[in-house]
Amino acid sequence: MTVKFRPSQRLSRLPPYLFAQIDRKRKVAEAKGMDIISLGVGDPDRPTPAPIVSTAQQALRDPRHHQYPFGAGLREFREVIAVWFRSRFGVSLDPEREIFALLGSKEGLGHLPLAVVDPGDIVLVPEPGYPVYQGATVLAGATPYPVPLKESHGFLPDLHAIPSRIVRRAKLLFLNYPNNPTGAVAPLSFFREVVAWAKRHGVLVAHDAAYSELYFNRPPPSFLEVPGAKLLGVEFHSFSKTYNMTGWRVGWVCGNPQILQALARVKDRYDSGVFQALQVAAVAALKAAQGTTHEMRALYQRRRDLFVRGLQRLGWQVCEPQATFYVWSHVPRGYTSARCAEKLLEEVEVVCTPGRGFGPAGEGYVRFALTVEEERLQEAVDRIAHVTW
Ligand SMILES: Cc1ncc(COP(=O)(O)O)c(C=O)c1O
Known part of the structure; x- marks a missing residue:
């Protein structure tokens, strides 16, 4: 049969x-x-730049890396990220509580709604936008509400135009700057506005900064540069585009420790961490490939x-x-x-x-x-x- x-x-x-x-x-x-x-x-x-590849080759031979990696990532991985974050954005991150390794930023973005929203909640997703925000929201049983990015508004969402009946049910806002697909960059003043708005309405913020290093003029800011951002949000980063490492699957999320802990509980059920040899290569990327x-x-x-x-x-x-x-x-x-x-x-x-x-x-x-x-x-x-x- x-x-x-x-x-x-x-x-x-x-x-x-x-x-x-x-x-x-x-x-x-x-x-x-x-x-x-x-x-x-x-x-x-x-x-991928040759020094990153050769570091990975060496790390592959180390039997310590052949076992389940589990958890937030190697201490060195998180410490190097904290150092990079401080020099690039002027933001201090606690490697112990505020940084978590991901199997590419897509994996973290995709799992986040499972950790922070419930059926019936609304998730605000930028449109046009990377389709993962919408898909992950649907898979978590919540409802995506598109927030338009209009050319006339610099491809930034007009948060004040979202109807109040929607805002009342909104639990999470996805943002992505530098933006895929429009190529727009958000100024720090916009992130300040977001933090004030999110605080007023009790909405969590997930900022996807996968393209933060591929800019043409001034380096784009981090959402976490805004005082208070860490109280309500997290930021996703990736090695994929910056170092031509899309196939390797490594990134990180940083910011609010409670959100990170909730995400970690979801991830505990789905994966067993990022292959440590990859983390060692990622450390080389951040240290040497600038x-x-x-x-x-x-x-x-x-x-x-x-x-x-x-x-x-x-x-x-x-x-x-x-x-x-x-x-x-x-x-x-x-x-x-x-x-x-x-x-x-x-x-x-x-x-x-x-x-x-x-x-x-x-x-x-x-x-x-x-x-x-x-x-x-x-x-x-x-x-x-x-x-x-
Ligand atoms: C906006 C955006 N965020 C995240 C990702 C995923 O990147 P990663 O390779 O780190 O999973 C992509 C990939 O195309 C993207 O365009």
């Missing part, structure tokens, strides 16, 4: 995961032999200038990013974001992400990830020039 399988009702409430879909389409096109220029998923094309970070910023700035100017010359209305390796652009008049992305793939074999995939507020835009070399980016611009709209 065959077992009748039906996925859980929880899963049926989840929208399809956008990036997996795009990657499938790209693979199908490549299997057909098409010469795809892939500006879809935001995965750095350059390798020069590489500088080079990566210069590289993405060159790519951004080439691509943004190129699209602008073709008449595209582009939102020039202040950080990240994304370019958020209006689609040509008369097109939906999905139709625009399809046309670029079908006619000139350029993959981008339709803005609609980041929520309804992303309609009318597409996102290009600048994760190919300059010649390929130039070729993408040249190909796009041949499309008639």
Whole structure:
């Protein structure tokens, strides 16, 4: 007898995961032999810096790292993060209580709602936004409420425009600056406003700072720089984009110790910590790879200038990013974001992400990830020039 399988009702409430879909389409096109220029998923094309790799190779040979790592992370891992945090943001963190290792920041962002919200609670999610905030909220049985990021408002949410009946039920606010997909940066004054607002309404804040080091002008601030932020919030950081380590799966969350403890209780049931050899490599990244970070910023700035100017010359209305390796652009008049992305793939074999995939507020835009070399980016611009709209 065959077992009748039906996925859980929880899963049926989840929208399809956008990036997996795009990657499938790209693979199908490549299997057909098409010469795809892939500006879809935001995965750095350059390798992890060699000193990080060789540190990991050495650490792999150490049998102490072959056992379950469990818990918040190696003491050295958390101490180095505390030192880096202090020098980068001027914020003191207690390595014992205020820093926790993650299997990539996505893992922590994804598990957080399970630790802090209940069915019936509302979670405020930025839109357009990284789809994990919404998905994790749904999986925790809570209700996501989209907070629009409007271009006219610098892609910052207008917290005062959220209806009071929603705010009353809101338990958690996700924020993400530098922002994926818009490339916007939030000034410290905005974070001050957030802390005052969250304190007034008793809302917790989870700030996703995965792109904090990929900036073009002034270094973006940490949410935790605001006095009082630690009383109501946490911040997520990642090694993935800063050090080209997306495949390694290592990051951290820092800030409010009670929130961290609650998250740790969830994680105790799902994972057994970050492989220690990876933590040792991450320590090397924070200690020694600052020069590489500088080079990566210069590289993405060159790519951004080439691509943004190129699209602008073709008449595209582009939102020039202040950080990240994304370019958020209006689609040509008369097109939906999905139709625009399809046309670029079908006619000139350029993959981008339709803005609609980041929520309804992303309609009318597409996102290009600048994760190919300059010649390929130039070729993408040249190909796009041949499309008639
Ligand atoms: C806004 C944002 N936050 C978090 C992540 C996840 O990064 P990690 O590799 O640390 O899980 C991503 C990855 O694309 C992202 O775009």
